[in-house]
Amino acid sequence: MNGVSFNAYNLPHVVFAVEIGDAPIHKNPLIMERLVNNHVGYLYSLRDNDRYRRFANRRPFRLARTIVSKLRGSNTSR
Numbered sequence: 001m002n003g004v005s006f007n008a009y010n011l012p013h014v015v016f017a018v019e020i021g022d023a024p025i026h027k028n029p030l031i032m033e034r035l036v037n038n039h040v041g042y043l044y045s046l047r048d049n050d051r052y053r054r055f056a057n058r059r060p061f062r063l064a065r066t067i068v069s070k071l072r073g074s075n076t077s078r
Contacts, residue, residue, distance in 0.1 A: 004020060005020075005021060005022075006018055009026070010042060
């Protein structure tokens with residue numbers, strides 16, 4: 001980041017924090033308590049991603065991706 005010091009971390013459940021410069025909010029006892037359990041936010045995002053994947057792979061969406069792929073003559077992820 002162009003020489004600007006920062007710290008970044010996630011907090012449970014869906015908050016991501018970025019400290020810019022010398023602003024040590026992670027030293028606050030309430031924030032530190034959440035940092036100890038910051039794996040909770042990561043696991044939450046993994047579960048949410050699984051839910052999205054199940055939704056996006058339903059038959060109508062798979063069919064649409066197949067049609068687009070055949071029309072383009074390539075993989076839709078390119």
